[in-house]
Amino acid sequence: MRVVDSGQDDVRWRAVVDRLPMPDQVFVYAVTTTRVYCRPGCPSRRPNRANVVYFDRPEEARAAGFRACLRCRPDEPADTGVARCVERARRRLDTDEAEPTLSELAAEAGLSPGHFQRLFKAWVGVSPKGYARAVRATRLRTALEEGATVTEAIYGAGYGGPARAHGEAGAALGMSPSAYRKGGAGEVIDYTMGDCVLGRVLVAATPRGLCAVFLGDDDAALYDSLRARFPRADVRPDGDSARAVLPTVQTLAAEPGRPFDGPLDVRGTAFQLKVWDALRRIPPGETRTYGTIAGDIGQPTAARAVARACADNPVAMVVPCHRVLRGDGCPGGYRWGTARKLALLEAEQDSQDQG
Incomplete structure (x- = not known):
């Protein structure tokens, strides 16, 4: 149905002028000179208002003899x-x-x-600048792991020079590029272990923040996992940084709905960091599917990659990968064992029911 000039017409014209993408397909506009209809967020050249008519639905525009724009594709879902x-x-x-x-x-x-x-x-989930920063850090990390010199890796990753790389990539790598190339050589990591309701827990921290929370039953296996993640770091038992955060993690195992507000030093690819950030936004007591998370980070076909990122999560419970299920509703895998995943979900649900 064509909309005549009115206050509503002014609002719709403003949406066309400002190219405002609508979360719902509330209307389309058609241009009488081109016989094309578009969604309000279309990036095409702004039409002359005198040549614009509005329709409540795409099918009404088609019935009036207009064809769909090939740029904004108004017949597809709004997003x-x-x-x-x-x-x-x-x-x-x-x-x-x-x-x-x-x-x-x-x-x-x-x-x-x-x-x-x-x-x-x-x-x-991040600005274009923040995304570009993560891409550079991933390129740098990959080049260093493949054996490139620090200088080659810095310039190959797109940094303008060593100063920018050390200032920008240090946060993503958790250490200087040269230390990362040496497998963490010179990096000091404190760790400690203790009991929790889920068995044994290993907690590790760098001067930057918490870098590992591993769950298991065997202390030797937990230690081996830490050494595998930081093969050349100076790993020190019962350090102050780790002992200070252990009680918080033990409480988190029993009450996984609690927020963790301490500093983190988690290291991963740009994709992994996006996934882990999305996981931390899942409210306690709720779950998502791997496909949902893939859609949330703008890569709807990457459900399997999301599952791998969940499996690589180095800080159990702090980054709540236990809140992600398979598409059929089954628990799916969990790095620390399905029984622990179910226990965490049950504890969160009980807390929500009591609240």
Whole structure:
């Protein structure tokens, strides 16, 4: 049904002018000179208002003789056009040798820089700049692990020089690039072990924060897991940093719905860090599927990669990978054993029921 000029018409025209993607397909607009209809967030050139008519549904526009825009694809689910713009920008950040600027990415999407940045962050979880920083850190980490020299890895990853790499990548690697290349040589890690309701727990910390929470039944196996993760670090038993956080972790095992507010020093790829951040946003007592998490981070086809990132989570309970289930509702795998996963979920649900 065509909408005549009214207050509602003014609101819709503003949405067209500002290219505001709508979370729901509340209307489409058609241009009489081109005979094309679009969704309000379309990045195409802004039409002349005198040539614009509105329809409540795409099928009404088609019935009136208009055809769907090939850029914004108004016949697809409302979020698809936004997802396509964000995915195109993400691919550029992943692959371009020279990091594209925010203005370049926004212009390609047909949006203002501020609006594009808000959309990108809403879909990916970080700003384009933050995502690019994680990409560089991943490139650096991969190059160092493959045997490149520190200098080769720094420039190959896209850093302008060693100062920027040490300042930016240090937080992602948890140590300097040179120390990371040596397998953590020179890095000091305190660890300690204790009992909890789920068995034995190993807690490890660097000067930056908590870096490992492992669950198990055998102290030797827990220690071997720590050494495998930090093969050349200076691992020290019963250090102050680890002993200080052990009681908090023991309480967390019994009450997994509690938040952990201490500093973290978790290290992973850009993808893993995105997944782990998404896991920390799942409310206690609720669950998600691997596919849901993949969609939340803007990569809906990456459910298997999400499952692998959950399995690589180094801080049990702090990053609550136990809250992620298979698509059929079954618990799925858990690095520390399915029985522990079920116990954590049950404890959270009991706490929610009592609250």
